[in-house]
Amino acid sequence: MSGGRDGAPEPSAAAGPGARTDRLDPAERDRLVTDHLGLARQLARRFAHRGEPLDDLVQVASLGLVTSAQRFDPDRGVEFSAFATRTIIGELKRHFRDKGWAVRASRRVQELYLELGHATASLGQRLGRMPTVAELAEETGAGEEAVLEALEAGQGYRASSIDTSDGEDEVLVARLGAPDGAYEVVEDRELLGPALATLPAREQAILHMRFVEGRTQSEIAAVVGVSQMHVSRLLTASLQTLRANMPQRTSASG
Amino acid sequence: MNDPGAPLAAGDRIELRFPARGDLVVLARLVTSAVATRAGFDVEELEDLRLAVGELCLLALQGSDARHGDLRLELTLLGDGVAITCSLERASTTGDTEPSADEMEAAHLSEQILTALVDEHGRQSEDGAVRAWLRKRRRELAG
Numbered sequence A: 001m002s003g004g005r006d007g008a009p010e011p012s013a014a015a016g017p018g019a020r021t022d023r024l025d026p027a028e029r030d031r032l033v034t035d036h037l038g039l040a041r042q043l044a045r046r047f048a049h050r051g052e053p054l055d056d057l058v059q060v061a062s063l064g065l066v067t068s069a070q071r072f073d074p075d076r077g078v079e080f081s082a083f084a085t086r087t088i089i090g091e092l093k094r095h096f097r098d099k100g101w102a103v104r105a106s107r108r109v110q111e112l113y114l115e116l117g118h119a120t121a122s123l124g125q126r127l128g129r130m131p132t133v134a135e136l137a138e139e140t141g142a143g144e145e146a147v148l149e150a151l152e153a154g155q156g157y158r159a160s161s162i163d164t165s166d167g168e169d170e171v172l173v174a175r176l177g178a179p180d181g182a183y184e185v186v187e188d189r190e191l192l193g194p195a196l197a198t199l200p201a202r203e204q205a206i207l208h209m210r211f212v213e214g215r216t217q218s219e220i221a222a223v224v225g226v227s228q229m230h231v232s233r234l235l236t237a238s239l240q241t242l243r244a245n246m247p248q249r250t251s252a253s254g
Numbered sequence B: 001m002n003d004p005g006a007p008l009a010a011g012d013r014i015e016l017r018f019p020a021r022g023d024l025v026v027l028a029r030l031v032t033s034a035v036a037t038r039a040g041f042d043v044e045e046l047e048d049l050r051l052a053v054g055e056l057c058l059l060a061l062q063g064s065d066a067r068h069g070d071l072r073l074e075l076t077l078l079g080d081g082v083a084i085t086c087s088l089e090r091a092s093t094t095g096d097t098e099p100s101a102d103e104m105e106a107a108h109l110s111e112q113i114l115t116a117l118v119d120e121h122g123r124q125s126e127d128g129a130v131r132a133w134l135r136k137r138r139r140e141l142a143g
Helices: A026-035 A037-046 A054-071 A080-098 A101-127 A133-140 A144-156 A159-164 A168-177 A182-197 A201-212 A217-224 A228-245 B022-038 B043-061 B101-117
Strands: B013-019 B070-077 B081-089 B120-126 B129-137
Touching (some): A026 A037, A026 A054, A080 A101, A080 B043, A133 A144, A217 A228, B022 B043, B043 B120
Antiparallel strands (some): B013 B070
């Protein structure tokens, strides 16, 4: 093995490309590394919630620390810990980037959002009431913060229709229209319960299939044995009835 | 990609106030990601901001007996990014508490992390109220 580090990205052009920039003797470098392993571990922990095993991150951070010691130039007047922190965070971020983390993360959020819809429905049936966020977190194996995040992001996709409506009714319909807006569904079902009970069983079933199970009108038509057009009409009529029978949404006192 | 919904524009301001407790810093992070999403930051920048806001809160809490106070988070949309301040507002000042060596070290680390994640940051102490702030610009979209 040769000692060259060709191809290793340099943080600045101060040193020639590919040149080793270590200005410290090996003993000094080793001391810096051992003294700052705790720093590397702390920084790795800051990134642990992004879903990579902590051990891997500690390894990436430790390598970043070694790189920092090799590149550190004490004459620059920057303290080592500041330089190392920046380098290590750079390495951690690159690690996530190389693994296509951003793409996977947004996919994961979307998947979790869908999963939450199903979890809400199944927990709701099992518990006989709507689940809490803590219960959803346990059911899906995601943390509470991740659950809240996913609910928020999921709603974001629909936010324009919610935000542009002016009346309460419009807001409700927009929320019903979000197939699995678990959090809103929790709230809305409480309000909807009594109104829903006034509908014929078939209409209730259709609403459930459409908005809880997220089935298409054609799928529902096949189940119920009517045309898709008829399902559409029944849905419209049911929503109108619900609107008429809905109690006023009680907003937080203020 | 999905449209993140109604965007926020320069000058829009969002404020959050909550009891100054470490376990509630999650609120600051959640609001930050909601705001950053609507301000057009990409997913990686958003994670940086969440991390940075956590450090900001730690800095604001630092060296204080904050059990009775509130943390106030203020996010202001700028033309090219976002400015965030986090201040500790204490119900009553119980004299200056000297930060311990551990706290000093933690604050130092937080500041170094901020340096790596955001464009500018700082911290001031006024009348017993600590105020930590940061500014982060959006990455220019390539192409």
